[in-house]
Structures are given as C-alpha cells and as structure tokens.
Amino acid sequence: MLVYYLRTMARIKIEKNTSRKEVIVSKAASLFREKGFKAASMRDLAEAVGVEAASLYNHIKSKTELLHELCFGVANRFMHHMDEVESKKNNSIAKVEELVRFHINEMINHYEEVYVSDREWKHLSDPYLSNFQNQRRMYRKRFAAIIEAGIRNKEIKAIDAPTAVLIILHAIGGIESWHRSTQKIDADALTSNMITILVGGLKND
Amino acid sequence: MLVYYLRTMARIKIEKNTSRKEVIVSKAASLFREKGFKAASMRDLAEAVGVEAASLYNHIKSKTELLHELCFGVANRFMHHMDEVESKKNNSIAKVEELVRFHINEMINHYEEVYVSDREWKHLSDPYLSNFQNQRRMYRKRFAAIIEAGIRNKEIKAIDAPTAVLIILHAIGGIESWHRSTQKIDADALTSNMITILVGGLKND
DNA sequence: ATAATATACTAACACATGTTAGCAATGATT
DNA sequence: AATCATTGCTAACATGTGTTAGTATATTAT
Structure with a gap:
C-alpha cells in the first residue's frame, strides 16, 4: 500500500x-x-x-538581537513611566507607590520579558551592555531621589535611599510566582500585601 | 642560537x-x-x-558536580542555621532578625557561592534539582511559620507571611554590591539599613 | 495568469563545548 | 634508589551551537 x-x-x-x-x-x-x-x-x-x-x-538578525529587543523594550517602558511620575505633582509617598504599582503590573502583564530583562542582561554585548547598565543606574538614581525628597519633608523615615530602592526593586522583581497568580484576586492580594510591607515600611508615622 | x-x-x-x-x-x-x-x-x-x-x-567528576557542591553547600548552611534559630527560645522578631543577619553575613563572606546557588540552581539535573527545590520550599515555610507566630502574639503586623518571606529573601539576595563593600564600615552600614527597613517594617508598634 | 516578494526548507559550515584515553612528570612512601 | 599514587599534559572525540547559502514554496500585487 x-x-x-x-x-x-x-x-x-x-x-x-x-x-x-x-x-x-x-x-x-x-x-x-x-x-x-x-x-x-x-x-x-x-x-x-x-x-x-x-x-x-x-x-x-541574530540570537542576541532577541535579547536586545526584550531588554530595551522593558527598559524603555520603565523609563517612560519614570518620566510620567516625575512630572506629576504628587507627594513622595504617592510617587513611590505609583512606581511600585507600575512595577508590579509589569510583572503580572509582561512577566517573561521583565524577568528576562532583569536576569539575563549580562549576556548583552558591548555597545548595548553599557547602554543598558546606564539606564538601570539612572532609573535607580531617580527612584532614590524621590525617596530622598520624601525624607527631607519628613514624609519618609530617615533611611538610606539607595538601599531602600534596591530592596524595593529586588523584592518585586524576585517574586517567582507572578505568573502563577492567574486569578485576579491572587494578584490583587499579592499587590496590596507588597504595598503594605514595602511602602508602609517607609512611612514616617 | x-x-x-x-x-x-x-x-x-x-x-x-x-x-x-x-x-x-x-x-x-x-x-x-x-x-x-x-x-x-x-x-x-x-x-x-x-x-x-x-x-x-x-x-x-563533572561540571555539574561543581554546581551540586555549591548549591548544597549553601543550602546546608542555611538549613543548619534555621535549626539553631528554631531551637532557641527567642521572641519572633529576634528570630527574624537573626535569620536576616545570618543571610546578610553569608552574602558578605560567601558572596559568590550564595549568589550562584540562588541564581543558577535551575541548571541542576533531576535527583538533585527536586532535592534542592524541596529544601528551598522548606526553608521558606519555616521562615514564614516564625513570622506567623509573631503575628499571633501581636509582635508583628498582620501581613501575609509568605509574601513577607519572599520580600526579605529577595531583598537581601538581590543586592549586587555586597562584594564591593570590602570596608567593614560599608558592610555594617548596609546591614543596619537593611535591618531597619526589613525588620523594622514588620514590627507592630 | 504572471511576476515579485515573503517565507520556509535542506544541507552544511565553522566553532565551542564537556569529557575521555593514554601518557609524562611529579611527589610521597618504603 | 625504587615503587607507587597524584596530578598534570596532549590529542582527540562526539555533540550541540549560531548562522549562512542556495533553493523551493507560498502569498501578494500586477
């Protein structure tokens, strides 16, 4: 047959x-x-x-191009959001909360890209590598500046701002279970928990 | 010649x-x-x-054996320390602080191993992989149990314990600058900052 | 229907990888 | 000094890698 x-x-x-x-x-x-x-x-x-x-x-064009796309896609979104936050006339705590909420949302809606951009950027090669590292540094500096402003007007505890930034960013970026919380309830609960602990911990009361 | x-x-x-x-x-x-x-x-x-x-x-024996050694070396140290902490009759906040301090010390004194164990364990292969994942889960469960006990006797804010654990672990494990703080002063300052923010943020006051 | 463009396939390349076999040099023990 | 175990070397392997060349097929525009 x-x-x-x-x-x-x-x-x-x-x-x-x-x-x-x-x-x-x-x-x-x-x-x-x-x-x-x-x-x-x-x-x-x-x-x-x-x-x-x-x-x-x-x-x-190449495998590395895929990494470029991912890393800079994420970096650009974070940078643009930082522009937005800075331009608004909120108090510092509100700004911090907005940054945290955005980051959490990014983790929920673009988990894979954000995760990759955060963990695999080391494999970028050099015009891109330094560029990416710079953006990262800038973002953290601007975040820390917001916290420092908050410390100056007594909104925020007198802590070390750069350390606080690292804690916040790593705390959010580290959660491995974002993609598992498919139900919106879980995500919301997780979000409010994180806000309570992270933002609440900064407040001067 | x-x-x-x-x-x-x-x-x-x-x-x-x-x-x-x-x-x-x-x-x-x-x-x-x-x-x-x-x-x-x-x-x-x-x-x-x-x-x-x-x-x-x-x-x-193999490249993978190197990863085994590193991952389980670190995991064992953390597990043994958890045993110690649990066996002492401290209040919950003191226990949490001890765990945090130990973790920070490990980051300072065995930075490379802890870092690798934390980021590269995915490349373990399977009898070892599941074993490692189990130890990880166990450690977090026991950490969360301590926090939960603290919540019950009003030492600690009524937060979600597993979330708090993830925040703490990732906050500490994420800092990339541990190895740069060669001067003991920097390390101490960083440590006390972390304790303030992380442990201080839990306290019920 | 025909031509042109986009997209896929097969085959192959050059290179890097983990690892082994077999042998040479070194160090320790008698 | 002779023997044996350690530890190193060179050479090579099989396999997996990113990528390209050349060609066939599908889709779109004429």
Missing part, C-alpha cells in the same frame, strides 16, 4: 496587528525565562515557534 | 588544609557568578585555576 502525505509548509501563525518577528520575540522571552539565555538554543526556539531553526533568520 | 626552555609542569596551588578540589570549586563559584553556569566553560575554569581543562577531571 502506498500512502502519499501531502505536507504543506509550516508557517508562523500571527494574529491581527502582530508581525512574525513579534511572535518570535515573545516565544523567545518565555524560553529565555525558562532555561536562561545561554541554555536556550535557536533550535528550541524554532520548535516553540513551529518552524525550522534557519527560518527564524528571515525575521531576525 | 639554541635556547632551551625548561618548563616545569603547572600545579594547582593550595594552602594549608584545603584540597585542590576546594580550590576548583571556589574558582568555579566566581566564574559561575560572573558569566552564569552555562556560559562559563571548563576551559575558562581551567585557565582561572592555572591548568589545562582536562586536568580538572583528576579532581572532579
């Missing part, structure tokens, strides 16, 4: 308003998160996307 | 009471910290040790 298999060529499935490259970048995010950038191979990624490894190169 | 170079064979230098394997494990720690487990090659490690790659295998 002779059987003819008529195979059609694979194709990257896209939804309205998403390029194929975006699909690849997105799958790369979850792969890099799961295995780490170095341990995740282009063949792994190809399989996740449903295509042969070489086909990926019709859409991207 | 004929010149004879009389080369002596390289040798791993050891100090009193340290095996050559310990030297390798220790160098592996700083290499894995710097580049990540996957990105650090055995040839890199060999160079750091001052020997050819193949020679390493006279002392170790």
Whole structure:
C-alpha cells in the first residue's frame, strides 16, 4: 500500500496587528525565562515557534538581537513611566507607590520579558551592555531621589535611599510566582500585601 | 642560537588544609557568578585555576558536580542555621532578625557561592534539582511559620507571611554590591539599613 | 495568469563545548 | 634508589551551537 502525505509548509501563525518577528520575540522571552539565555538554543526556539531553526533568520538578525529587543523594550517602558511620575505633582509617598504599582503590573502583564530583562542582561554585548547598565543606574538614581525628597519633608523615615530602592526593586522583581497568580484576586492580594510591607515600611508615622 | 626552555609542569596551588578540589570549586563559584553556569566553560575554569581543562577531571567528576557542591553547600548552611534559630527560645522578631543577619553575613563572606546557588540552581539535573527545590520550599515555610507566630502574639503586623518571606529573601539576595563593600564600615552600614527597613517594617508598634 | 516578494526548507559550515584515553612528570612512601 | 599514587599534559572525540547559502514554496500585487 502506498500512502502519499501531502505536507504543506509550516508557517508562523500571527494574529491581527502582530508581525512574525513579534511572535518570535515573545516565544523567545518565555524560553529565555525558562532555561536562561545561554541554555536556550535557536533550535528550541524554532520548535516553540513551529518552524525550522534557519527560518527564524528571515525575521531576525541574530540570537542576541532577541535579547536586545526584550531588554530595551522593558527598559524603555520603565523609563517612560519614570518620566510620567516625575512630572506629576504628587507627594513622595504617592510617587513611590505609583512606581511600585507600575512595577508590579509589569510583572503580572509582561512577566517573561521583565524577568528576562532583569536576569539575563549580562549576556548583552558591548555597545548595548553599557547602554543598558546606564539606564538601570539612572532609573535607580531617580527612584532614590524621590525617596530622598520624601525624607527631607519628613514624609519618609530617615533611611538610606539607595538601599531602600534596591530592596524595593529586588523584592518585586524576585517574586517567582507572578505568573502563577492567574486569578485576579491572587494578584490583587499579592499587590496590596507588597504595598503594605514595602511602602508602609517607609512611612514616617 | 639554541635556547632551551625548561618548563616545569603547572600545579594547582593550595594552602594549608584545603584540597585542590576546594580550590576548583571556589574558582568555579566566581566564574559561575560572573558569566552564569552555562556560559562559563571548563576551559575558562581551567585557565582561572592555572591548568589545562582536562586536568580538572583528576579532581572532579563533572561540571555539574561543581554546581551540586555549591548549591548544597549553601543550602546546608542555611538549613543548619534555621535549626539553631528554631531551637532557641527567642521572641519572633529576634528570630527574624537573626535569620536576616545570618543571610546578610553569608552574602558578605560567601558572596559568590550564595549568589550562584540562588541564581543558577535551575541548571541542576533531576535527583538533585527536586532535592534542592524541596529544601528551598522548606526553608521558606519555616521562615514564614516564625513570622506567623509573631503575628499571633501581636509582635508583628498582620501581613501575609509568605509574601513577607519572599520580600526579605529577595531583598537581601538581590543586592549586587555586597562584594564591593570590602570596608567593614560599608558592610555594617548596609546591614543596619537593611535591618531597619526589613525588620523594622514588620514590627507592630 | 504572471511576476515579485515573503517565507520556509535542506544541507552544511565553522566553532565551542564537556569529557575521555593514554601518557609524562611529579611527589610521597618504603 | 625504587615503587607507587597524584596530578598534570596532549590529542582527540562526539555533540550541540549560531548562522549562512542556495533553493523551493507560498502569498501578494500586477
């Protein structure tokens, strides 16, 4: 018996308003998160996307480019939000809370990208690496400046601002269970817990 | 002109009471910290040790064994300390402070190992992987239990204990500048800052 | 229908990786 | 001095890696 298999060529499935490259970048995010950038191979990624490894190169330039996209995508969102927060005329505690809430939201809605950007940026190579590190430093400096302003008008306890920033950022960025809290209730509960502990701990009362 | 170079064979230098394997494990720690487990090659490690790659295998079984040693070395220290803390008859806040202080001390004195154990355990393979994950879970459970006891006798704010634990652990484990604070003053200042913010934030007052 | 563009495939490359085999040099023990 | 165990070296392996070349197929525009 002779059987003819008529195979059609694979194709990257896209939804309205998403390029194929975006699909690849997105799958790369979850792969890099799961295995780490170095341990995740282009063949792994190809399989996740449903295509042969070489086909990926019709859409991207290199594996490292994927890391660029992820890291700077996240960094830009954080930077823009910082611009916003600084431009508003809130008191310091309110600003800090806004920064924390934004960060938590990013963790919930873009978990993989934020996680990767936070843990795998070391594997960037050098024009990008220093650029990224600079952005990181800047963000922290601006965050610390807000806390310091709050300390000056007695809104916030007289603590070391840079240390407080590191604590806050790592506390939020470290939670591994964001993606598990699919139910909105869990996420909300987690959020308010974090706000209580982190922001509440700063207040001068 | 004929010149004879009389080369002596390289040798791993050891100090009193340290095996050559310990030297390798220790160098592996700083290499894995710097580049990540996957990105650090055995040839890199060999160079750091001052020997050819193949020679390493006279002392170790595999690259993964190095990760085992590091991860379980750290895990055991933390577990034993938890035993100690639990056995003492302190109040909850004192216990929490002891755990935090120990963790900070580990970060200062064994930075590379603790860092690697915290970030690279994913690359363990399976009898070890689940074992390690279990120990992690257990440690956090016991930490949370201490906080919960504190909440019950009104020592500690009515917060979500597991969340508090994650915040504390990630806040401490995330600081990248432990190794830079070589001067004891910096380390002490950083420590007291962390205690103020983290432990102070829990207190019910 | 035809031409042009986008996207996929197969095959292969050059290179880095962890690891082993076999042998040479060194150090310790007798 | 002779013996034996340690520890190092060179060479090589098998495998996995990112990536490219060249070509076939599908989609879009003419």
